[in-house]
Amino acid sequence: MIGLLALHLIAAAGAPALTRLLDRRAFVALALVPAASFLWLLPRALDVTDGGAPLVQRWSWIPSLGVDVDLVLDPLTAIMSLVVTGVGALVLLYCGWYFRHGDPEIWRFSGVLTAFAGAMLGLVLSDNMYVLFVFWELTTVLSYLLIGHNPERRANRRAAMNALLVTTFGGLSMLVGLFVLHAQTGTARLSEVVADPPSGPAVTAAVALLLVGALSKSALVPFHFWLPGAMAAPTPVSAYLHAAAMVKAGVFLVLLLAPAFADTPGWRPALLTLGIVTMIIGGLRALRQHDIKLLLAYGTVSQLGFLVAVAGAGTRAAAFAGLSLVLGHALFKSTLFLVVGVVDRSTGTRDLRELTGLARSLPVLFVATVLAAASMAGLPPLLGFTTKEAALAAFVDLGDDAGIGGWGTLALAGLVVGSVLTVAYTARFVWGTFGTKQVAAPTLNPPGVMFQVSPVVLSVLGLAAGFAGGALTPRIASYGDVFAEGAHAPVLTLWHGFTPALWLSVVVVVGGLALWLLRRPVARLQATLVERLHLPDAERSYHAIVRGVDRASIEVTGFTQRGSLPFYLGIVLVVLVVVPGTAAVRAWGAPDVSVGDGSTFGPDDALRVATVALVCAAALLTVRSRRRLRAVLLLGVTGYGTALLFVLHGAPDLALTQVLVETFALVTFVLVLRRFTPFFSDRPFTVTRRVRIAIGATTGLAVGAYAVVAANARTASPIGRAFEGPAYEFGGGENIVNITLVDIRVWDTFGELAVLVVAATGIASLIFLITDRAQSHRETRRARPGPGDERQGWLPGSGSLEDVRRSVVFEVVARAVFPVLMIFSVYLMFTGHYTPGGGFAGGLVAGLALAVRYLAGGRRELDAAAPVDAGVVLGSGLAVAALSGIVPVLVGANTFQSGVFDIPVPLLGDVHVVTSVAFDVGVYLVVVGLALDVLRSLGGGIDRHGEEGHTDSGLSEECTSAPSRGGAPA
Amino acid sequence: MTVDLALVIAIVVLVGCGTTLMLERSLSRILVGFVMVGNGVNLLFLVASGPSGAPPIVGRGGITDPLPQAMALTAIVITLGVSAFGLALAYRSWQLSGNDDVKDDVEDDLIRRRAEADETSSSFDEPETDVPDEEGADA
Structure with a gap:
């Protein structure tokens, strides 16, 4: 059975290609998939409905959550799956002639419809509640796509959206119900839940939620309005989804749960009332339609109400009748829809006031329609008659069987009224479509034989099944056996004597025909009633709700999203102060603080106090500074001060990184700020400034208080101290911080590398816009001075700088320092395992070396120093880091596991190699890539904007168009 | 666990000054504030990790806690990457509008105006009397 689902999936995936190859005839090939499924299921279905054991298949999916693909073929699902695959095959076949030649949209349609057939089959076969839910929602989404097949019209989009919202709402409610049921029973398998049903208030609520899902899917009042839309x-979609298959999912769920939960409080009143009300409302509205497709749609709403009322009545006879009605309805309603499609395609209209004389011009179709319509109206000798008889008989005994007394009779009366309306609108449909009227006949484009095959086959099946009541009875009854025996044994037969059901059938047919004959006065009466009585309209209420939600969201968004960044940040900070602040105040007590953390105030402590004083002064001056450059330099003071505090604390790795980062950041800030005006833009000194300072000051005080409270509250000894042993044993190094980065918490570091790559790419794309960043160094390579070039200086690229900007001393120093710095950076990277250093520090030193070259010689010099694209460096760094995680897996170890080897080398002795050094190489490369991108973008890129005469303000030309690639270098 | 008051004062001043700067509208000021808050928070890690001691190298007695140091180390480098990205944004803003001020969001302002005028969102589909039809536009 899983194979069948997979087959549908593969066919759906291949359908677009198939339509390109075969155009609309691809549907014929696609029809083979459900047809093959039907043929595979048929013998097995015959077996399980004949007393055979249910066919069970299980594929473990997420066992820890109880989510497994459990498929089961029992009598109910067998019959449902035959309907789904059988009608599906015929509808797909029909599509091959329904669509116009070369329809540009069918590539999508074919895939979606085939996928739907698979999802629907999965829905009826699933035994696991969550898998059933997944298929349930899949049918909803696919139905949305199919309704929105033509998205050009607003009304169509809205119809699709309404259907989606209503059924998804029901689906969500159902999911909650499933959760509760799962929690109450401890099993996610529906067959187990049904076999041993729980009870209690929680279960009642769960069942009610499940029914909301079922009713919304089956378009019952008050959810009925989505179906006509x-x-x-x-x-073909209307015939399959909205008549035979998807809307039956709700009925199917009711049939599935009825054996276990029919006696749950509220079940019968809800389903009988809503079902019968829907049946009557649908019938009344069907009588008022002129579009024959809409007439059928309201007829379907009415029939679904009927099905749900019968399926939900919860007696053996009613369950039997309910399942047989599903079968009968699938056959006749899809026939009628397919007929509408043929008529529509042949005449170009679906308005019954314009259609005339089709009985003579389309005789075969006419016969098929009469058969199906007679089945819908419940006339002998069709399946519709035998099943309706069974339903009426079941409801005659409903009061006694279900123990609801007189209510059963009332329900029976409701069914009769609904059935009278059914006969009336059936007559209206047949007369409307095929009758002869006093209007000009529409031009007829005769349909081909193959176009009519599917409706004819379906209608003939309805006729044959009418006679096959004897064979069908035990098979359908095998589903209802779980119910207690009722007053009569249900049976499908054309003749069972002069029973009350037969007399009721006579009343129904006579009444219905009378209603149709008196259609003019009836229509007038209906129109007056609708005008006079302002009945609550479900669709209008739905729109009011949707509108209300939209308005509420606008009000909430408008109130909270003021659009001002300082405002948002202020809110965040105030929350940061108020919420944890309350806890901090309560826990304050007597803070345990000291100046200096030893017992005596040593030289370290004196230095620390002095540093803190310096940092604080610099920070306060930064806030007051109006010059950009001064602010940045003062920021640097706080940064270097922080580094000194790191050293005093005993964190040399942090201090090293902090110093390097601070230096690089200083260069970066200056590179950008040189293009700005020297002063920050003026802001009037207003109240907001005081508010800002107040918020900032309280935030600082609050964070300080948190530091004191959190540190004072600490009792356990930190886990980091325990890293010492493993760092040496498994990480093979002595610098614990570095081992933590490249081994113990390597996933964190790997994530950080990804962030750096993203940031670097973002910087480059903001400066170079849509041109590629590799362009710069390629140009330099082309423009590299030849051997005869006289302007060879100390640095090969500096010749491009104007003479006034060159400094010989700086060039000499840069030339001398660069190789030393590069070697030092590699040294730092490799020795990071033992002494402070590592990939970050090494990469930063290399980045600073490049910065020196750039500052001394300009952007050409930078390109000469690093003749590679920064993207390549970043990418290879990330790749090396990833490989160092993957390779251990390939040799059978864990991801990122370090290997420690001591390789004997002659003369040198044993060389200690730890494989995690490869990860450090990746880190090094990523940091160098970042530095290169920063220098090339914020340095060289901005230089070039200046050289090319772009104004610093205003929209320059380059922002809107890419510079020509082949242009001569400036 | 006793806390070193000097470090706490440094945290208070750095975070306080940093957030004050971040509440400004000039992007370069915001970035200066961002880096400053970053320094303050890294010191916070240091305070939380316990008293000072020997560098966390195997074999030294009385070492400091290495785990917060590793976390702070990644934070330092990330701060560099993010502030460089912010500078690129500031430059771009300068290129386009001649200043680096962060302005109010236009879309948010539109929504606010809609809320004041009691209107629905622009994507809301007002129901009409139109009947959907499978033939669509050409029918």
């Missing part, structure tokens, strides 16, 4: 879908 769904008629915007192509007719």
Whole structure:
């Protein structure tokens, strides 16, 4: 059975390609998939409905959550799956002639419809509640796509959206119900839940939630309005989804749960009332339609109400009748929809006031329609008659069987009224479509034989099944056996004597025909009633709700999203102060603080106090500074001061990184700020400034208080101290911080590398816009001075600088320092395992070396120093880091596991090699890539904007168009 | 665990000054504030990790806690990457509008105006009397 689902999936995936190859005839090939499924299921279905054991298949998916693909073929699912695959095959076949030649949209349609057939089959076969839910929602989404097949019209989009919102709402409610049921029973398998049903208030609520899902899917009042709107879908979709298959999912769920939960409080009143009300409302509205497709749509709403009322009645006879009605309805309603499609395609209209004389011009179709319509109206000798008889008989005994007394009779009366309306609108449909009227006949484009095959086959099946009541009875009854025996044994037969059900059938047919004959006065009466009585309209209420949600969201968004960044940040900070601040105040007590952390105030402590004083002064001056450059330099003071505090604390790695980062950041800030005006833009000194300072000051005090409270509250000894042993044993190094980065918490570091790559790419794309950043160094390579070039200086690229900007001393120093710095950077990277250093520090030193070259010689010099694209460096760094994680897996170890080897080398002795050094190489490369991108973008890129005469303000030309690639270098 | 008051004062001043700067509208000021808050928070890690001691190298007695140091180290480098990105944004803003001020969001302002005028969102589909039809536009 899983194979069948997979087959549908593969066919759906291949459908677009197939339509390109075969155009609309691809549907014929696609029809083979459900047809093959039907043929595979048929013998097995015959077996399980004949007393055979249910066919069970299980594929473990997420066992820890109880989510497994459990498929089961029992009598109910067997019959449902035959309907789904059988009608599906015929509808797909029909599509091969329904669509116009070369329809540009069918590539999508074919895939979606085939996928739907698979999802629907999965839905009826699933035994696991969550898998059933997944398929349930899949059908909802696919139905949305199919209704929105033609998205050009607003009304169609809205119809698709309505259907989606309503059924998804029901689906969510159902999911909650499933959760509760799962929690109450401890099993996610529906067959187990049904076999041993729980009870209690929670279960009652769960069942009610499940029924909301079922009713919304099956378009019962008050959810019924989405189904007529769904008629915007192509007719095959209406025939399959909105008549035979998807809307039956709700009925199926009711049939599935009825054996276990029919006696749950509220079940019968809800389903009988809503079902019968839907049946009557649908019938009344069907009588008022002129579009024959809409007439059928309201007829379907009415029939679904009927099905749910019967399926939910919860007696053996009613369950039997319910399942047989599902079968009968699938056959006749899809026939009728397919007929509408043929008529629509042949005449170009679906308005019954314009259609005339088709009985003579389309005789075969006419016969098929009469058969199906007679089945819908419940006339002998069709399946519709035998099943309706069974339903009426079941409801005659409902009061006694279900123990609800007189209510059963009332329900029976409701069914009869609904059935009278059914006969009336059936007559209206047949007369409307095929009758002869006093209007000009529409031009007829005769349909081909193959176009009519599917409706004819379906209608003939309805006729044959009418006679096959004897064979069908035990098979359908095998589903209802779980119910207690009722007053009569249900049976499908054309003749069972002069029973009350037969007399009721006579009443129904006579009444219905009378209603149709008196259609003019009836229509007038209906129109007056609708005008006079302002009945609550479900669709209008739905729109009011949707509008209300939209308005509420606008109000909430408008109130909270003021658009001002300082405002948002202020809110965040105030929350940061108020919420944890309350806890901090309560826990304050007597803070345990000291100046200096030893017992005596040593030289370290004196230095620390002095540094803190310097940092604080610099920070306060930064806030007051109006010059950009001064602010940045003062920021640097706080940074270097922080580094000194790191050293005093005993964190040399941090201090090293901090110093390097601070230096590099200083260069970066200056590179950008040189293009700005020297002063920050003026802001009037207003109240907001005081508010800002107040918020900032309280935030600082609050964070300080948190530091004191959190540190004072600490009782356990830190886990980091325990890293010492493993760092040496498994990480093979002595610098614990570095081992933590490249081994113990390597995933964190790997994530950080990804962030750096993203940031670097972002910087480059903001400066170079849509040109590629590799362009710069390629140009330099082309423009490299030849051997005869006289302007060879100390640095090969500096010749491009204007003479006034060159400094010989700086060039000499840069030339001398660069190789030393590069070697030092590699040294730092490799020795990071033992002494402070590592990939970050090494990469930063290399980045500073490049910065020196750039500052001394300009951007050409930078390109000469690093003749590679920064993207390549970043990418290879990330790749090396990833490989150092993957390779251990390939040799059978864990991801990122370090290997420690001592390799004997002659003369040198044993060389200690730790494989995690490869990860450090990756880190090094990523940091160098970042530095290169920063220098090339914020340095060289901005230089070039200046050289090319772009104004610093205003929209320059380059922002809107890419500079020509082949242009001569400036 | 006793806390070193000097470090706490440094945290208070750095975070306080940093957030004050971050509440400004000039992007370069915001970035200066951002880096400053970063320094303050890294010191916070240091305070939380316990008293000072020997560098966390195997074999030294009385070492400091290495785990917060590793975390702070990545934070330092990330701060560099993010502030460089912020500078690129500031430059771009300068290129386009001649200043580096962060302005109010236009879309948010539109929504605010809609809320004041009691209107629905622009994507809301007002129901019409139109009947959906499978043939669509050409029918």
